[in-house]
Amino acid sequence: MLKQHKLLYKFLIVLALLFIISNSQQEQNFDDIQVVDNSWGLYKPHLLFCVTQRSLNPINFGLIYANQQINGIHQNVKNNLRWKFGNKNDHMFVDYISNNGLDFAEQKIVDSKMNVEIQTVFVKNEEQQWGINLQIKNQGDSQNGVIVxxxxxxxxxxxxxxxxxxxxxxTFEDNQPIKLEIEHTKKSILSDYIEIVEVNKQDQPSLFELKLLSANLQETWDMQKILYNNIDFNGNLENSLKMQTDPSKEEEQNHCVGVSDQSIRECSKKRKQSLKRSKQNHNIAILKITNPSRNNLNFFIRFQNSTITQRQLNYTQQNDTLSNQSIKQKQKIISSFQDSSYFENIYVFEQLTKLKKDKFKLDLKQKFGYEKEDLIQSTISNLLGGIVFYHGKIVVRNSLMKNNEYKTVFSASPSRKIFPRAFLWDEGFHDSIICVWNEILCKQFIYSWLQIQDVFGYIPREQVRTTEISIMVPDGFRSQDSYEANPPTLLLPILQITQGRKNISFLQKSFRKLEKWFKWFSKTQSGLDFHNKDKINRIMLNEQLPPHYRWQCKGYCKDGNFMGSGLDDYPRQDPLVISKQHLDLQSWMIFFTESLETLSARLNYKAKQTSYKKFKEQLKQQLMNEFLDRKSYLFKDLGAKVFNNTDEQFVTHLGYITTYPLIFNAIKNNTYELQQILDLLYSKEHLWTDYGIRSLSLKDPLQGTGDDYWRGAIWMPLNYLILRSLKLYYFQNEKAKIIYHELRDNLIQNVYKNWKQSGYLYETYNPYTGQGQRGYPFNGWTSLIVLIIKQDFE
Incomplete structure (x- = not known):
């Protein structure tokens, strides 16, 4: 009998899986905003400068630099390569001056240790051709200068x-631009080209070394390691081709030594032919540039792709011009097309740069206003400078699906320096800003996240999908748990774009994904223990679960830290009291339900609209019945005694959690419950500071203890959500209006002051001094300051 039950159980599991997968396969794709399109951009924000593609097989072009002398001491160049923006680079100031996230970016790097200042300008056109102006200023000893x-x-x-x-x-010849070719297939007559030209080289041309290498295609991302293994102590490329573009030198001193004048031309011709084509399949080219006689280097680099050439070729073929031509003749005609590049020279490029920059500034004023323009330009530029693209698989524990599914990530990221990867609950805040800047880009990011969703509705909260990303992540955060949620902040930008006919198709496709996500929340984030077979059985049999919620953790929730909540070490329990139901998650689910109700109305799904409205009211009633402490009339987490789970009591800690019913407009205006929350916010003994709302009450015994992450610091996303809710209430509530205006002013003045002093936004701000602290630069959700300035809380 027991054996029959087990067989029946397995059969039901398989049946349920087949049903879910079948439904998943029937879902529409977001074909109108396809992401993987070979588009070029700066999608590796952890690197100081790298142009790459949104492609599963990208080409990458980047920069590494070093200095032979630091503080007058000769250095081993191998140990001083600068490639990425990491935690140890506190001597570096890296900042996007302008960046529209699409086709224009201007960046400044100041390395005080290396005595180097670098400026990079990237401009792209609609044909996916691009140009770069790279300027390097060596502020140290010019005789032992920077190596690029x-x-x-x-x-x-x-x-x-x-x-x-x-x-x-x-081409790699004296006094000629250096030209590298990217051949896509042996049979193709079309290639991409990278051309490197030194600007203003009349006084003293630079010295060049070039080396072609081969490596595993999945390991070519680690160029610092590859370069380390191919240079000597002084930074010279081993077994490289050398060129000195100096017209004062005799030709025979360059490459053809010891031959007669008559044979020099033949020698040069043979050398050119040998360089033109290589029999080896190289996938890496490294160019070393030095100039001991000059402090300033200036290069113009342009990329000519085969797309426009193919279009021109097709047009020519239609006119039968090439129909009877040989392959060599076709290549010659194609070459003439390529020589007429959109980025003809540095002067044309500089004009294009000026036009792009002027338009960028104009667009910023139109979309974000004129207040604190300098802060807004820097904030938007560096937020967009954190865009990531990568593709891979993720390790997910407790999953009923196999962990070998590759997914593509196209997203903003919190910080180029410390968190250059995609985070789920951060992304909703990022996209709230990006939707104002560029709605199409915003929808592409949302699309990418919703496509990551598995057949059950689960979306991993942290996207660690490649080795390149993984090596920057502590071991405990690399794998994800299919029962661990993250706040559904993607609803914020989706609600921003509910208006307009052009978004109906996007909303329809998003709606099905959101419904699946909502059901996953309801089934997995309940107040019951989820890490047991009984729970899994109930999910697979689609059994209705009680509508109250508790964040789940990876395994056990260590020290009461519910990382999935996004509030990490915020205290959720008391001595001998365990956390049972979570106020913030209950509030998020009220917001989730209300959002689905709003979207149902927008899409004219009448029955769904009625159903979600009813469920929302049930959750609100439960909020009042189960989370409101009638003694203080404040909302709190619900706990239970360790030795008696039926003996419930409220968790005593007051802070951000206490404000969630206000944040999501879950309580009525001008009620005693609302007044108590407003009093708590405005009390200096609890949450109010001159710099923003602190995360944990000043009176709390755990204030500032432990890691002190969410135990007192001022965080921008929660301050933004509080302001957003206060604006909903303040038209009929004078105290809400006072708090709104004072809080907004405090946040703006403090962030602006810190930015003026350091040039950076910070992860958190000190509640006692207002000083920026923890991670920096942090142009993720701290960038919400631009919406606070704009007073945009839609």
Missing amino acids: YLYLTSSTYESNNNIKQKILID
Whole structure:
């Protein structure tokens, strides 16, 4: 009998899985905003400068630099390579001056230790051609100056991908622009080209070394390691081709030594032919640039892709011009197209840069207003400078699905320096800003996150999908748990774009994903113990669960820290009292239900609208019945005694959690419950400071203890949500209006003051001094300051 029950159980599991997968396969894709399109951009924010593609097999072009002398002491160049923006680079100031997130970015790097200042300008056109102006100023000893390495690599994100891209030398000759070719297949007559030109080299041309290499396509991302293994103590490329573009030198001193004048031309011709085509399948090119005689280096780099060439070729073929031509003749015609590049020279590029920059500033004023323009420009530029693209699989524990599914991530990120990867609950705040800036880009980010969702509705909260990302993440955060949630902040930007006919298709496709996500929350984040077979059985049998909620954790919730809540070490329990039901999650689910109600109305789903409205009212009633402490008339987490789970009592800690019913407009205006929350917010003995709302009451015994992450610090996302809710209440509530205006002014003045002093936004701000602290630069959700300035809380 027991054996029959087990067989029946397995059969039901399989049946349920087949049903879920079948429904998933029937869902529509977001074809109108396809993400993987080979578009070029700066999608590796942890690197100081790297142009790459939104592609599963991207080409990458980037910068590494070093200095032979630091503080007058000769250095081992191998140990002083600068490539990425990491925690140890406190001597570096890295800042996007302008960046529209699409086709224009201007960046400044100041390295005080290396005595180097670098400026990069990137401009792209609609044909996916691009140009770069790279200026390097050596502020130290010019006789032992900066060494610049430029690299070009072919790569892939998938282990079973056998791509045929090959990097070749097209031109590497004295007094000529350096030209590298990217050949995509052996049979193709079309190639992409990278051309590198030194600007203003009349006084003393630079010295160049070039080396082609081969490496595993999944490892070419680690260019610092590859370069380390291919240079000597002084930074010279081993076994490289050398060129000195100095017209004063005799030609025979360059490459053709010991031959007669008559044979020099033949020698040069053979050398050119040998460099033109290589029999080896190289996928890396490294160019070393030095100039001991000059402090300033200036290079113009342009990329000519085969897309426009293909279009021109097709047009020509339609007119039968090439129909009877040989391959060599076709290549010659194609070459003439490529020579007429959109980025013809540095002067044309500079004009395009000026136009892009002027338009960027004008768009900022139109979309974000004129208050604190300098802060807004820096904030938006560096938020967009944190865009990431990568593709891979993630380790998910407790999942009924296999952990080998590759997914693509296209998203903003919290910080180039400490968190250059995608986080779920951060992204909703990022996109609330980006939707104001560029709605199409915003929808692409939302699309990417919703496509990550598995068949049950689960979305991993932290996207650690490649080795390149994984090595920057502590071990305990690399894997995810299919029962651990994260606040559904994606609803915020989705609600922003509910208006307008053009968004109906996007909303319809999003709605099905959101419903699945909502059901996953309801089934997994209940107040019951979820890590047991009984719970899994109930999910698979689609059994209705009680409508109250508790954040689940990876395994056990260590020290009462519910990381999935996003509030990490915020205290959720008292001595001998365990956390049972969570006020913030109950409030998020009220907001989730209300959002689905709003979307149902927008999409004319009448029955769904009625159903969600009814469920929302049930959750609100439960909020009043179970989370309101009738002694203090404040809302609190519900706990239970360790040795008697039926003996319930309220958790005593007051802070951000206490404000959630206000944040999501879950209580009526001008009620005693609302008044108590407003009093708590405005009390200096509890949450009020001159710099923003602190995360935990000043009177709390755990204030400032332990890691002191969410135990007192001022966090921008919660202050933003509080302001957003106060504005809903303040038209009929004078105290809400007073708090709103004072809080807004405090936040703006403090963030602006810190930014003026350091040039950075910070992860948190000190509640006693207002000083920025923890991670920086932190242009993730701290960038919400621009919406606070704009007073945009839609």
